[in-house]
Amino acid sequence: xxxxxxxxxxxxxxxxxxxxxxxxxxxxxxxxxxxxxxxxxxxxxxxxxxxxxxxxxxxxxxxxxxxxxxxxxxxxxxxxxxxxxxxxxxxxxxxxxxxxxxxxxxxxxxxxxxxxxxxxxxxxxxxxxxxxxxxxxxxxxxxxxxxxxxxxxxxxxxxxxxxxxxxxxxxxxxxxxxxxxxxxxxxxxxxxxxxxxxxxxxxxxxxxxxxxxxxxxxx
Numbered sequence: 001x002x003x004x005x006x007x008x009x010x011x012x013x014x015x016x017x018x019x020x021x022x023x024x025x026x027x028x029x030x031x032x033x034x035x036x037x038x039x040x041x042x043x044x045x046x047x048x049x050x051x052x053x054x055x056x057x058x059x060x061x062x063x064x065x066x067x068x069x070x071x072x073x074x075x076x077x078x079x080x081x082x083x084x085x086x087x088x089x090x091x092x093x094x095x096x097x098x099x100x101x102x103x104x105x106x107x108x109x110x111x112x113x114x115x116x117x118x119x120x121x122x123x124x125x126x127x128x129x130x131x132x133x134x135x136x137x138x139x140x141x142x143x144x145x146x147x148x149x150x151x152x153x154x155x156x157x158x159x160x161x162x163x164x165x166x167x168x169x170x171x172x173x174x175x176x177x178x179x180x181x182x183x184x185x186x187x188x189x190x191x192x193x194x195x196x197x198x199x200x201x202x203x204x205x206x207x208x209x210x211x212x213x214x215x216x217x218x219x
C-alpha cells in the first residue's frame with residue numbers, strides 16, 4: 001500500500017490544474033493533448049480501470065509488480081489490490097491492510113489538494129511544471145503520444161514525469177515517474193470501462209464484511 005500511495009502522491013503533485021501557470025514557456029501541442037484528455041475524462045459518469053504498477057531500479061530491473069483495479073464515480077473512488085484496498089465516499093477515506101486486518105480512516109482534504117486516482121486521468125498541467133510533446137510512437141494498432149514534464153522546483157524528489165496518451169481515444173495509457181534517487185515508478189493502464197453502473201455503497205468500507213477488523217479513526 002505504501003508504494004501505491006507514494007505513486008499517487010508523486011503524480012498528484014503534477015496533476016493539479018493551473019492552466020495559466022507557464023503557458024508562455026510550455027509546448028502548445030502538449031497542452032492541446034492534455035486538454036483533450038481532461039475533457040474526455042470529464043464526460044465519464046463512472047470509470048472502472050485495471051492497471052499494473054511497477055517499481056524499477058536505476059538499471060531498469062523490475063523490483064516489484066502489482067496489479068489492481070480502480071473504480072471512480074464523481075469524487076468517489078475505490079482502489080483494490082490483493083489484500084489491500086482504499087475506499088473514498090467523497091468525504092472519508094478508508095485505507096485497509098488485510099495482513100494486519102486494520103483500517104485507518106481519515107477525512108478527504110476538501111481543499112482539492114488531496115491525493116486521488118482521478119488525478120491520474122485528468123488535469124495533467126501544473127504551474128510548477130514545464131511540459132512538452134516528445135512525439136508519437138506505435139504500440140500495436142494504437143498511436144501513443146509521449147509528454148515529458150519537468151518540475152521547476154529542483155527540490156522535488158523526482159526530476160521527470162512522462163505521460164502516455166492514446167491519440168485516437170484521448171485517454172491515458174500510463175505514466176512514468178523518475179526519482180532522483182534512481183527508482184522509477186511505472187503505472188500502466190490495462191483497461192478502461194466508462195459509464196458502468198456502480199452503487200455509491202461500493203465506495204464505503206463496511207466493517208461487517210471484515211470480522212475483527214481494527215479501526216483507527218483519525219478524522
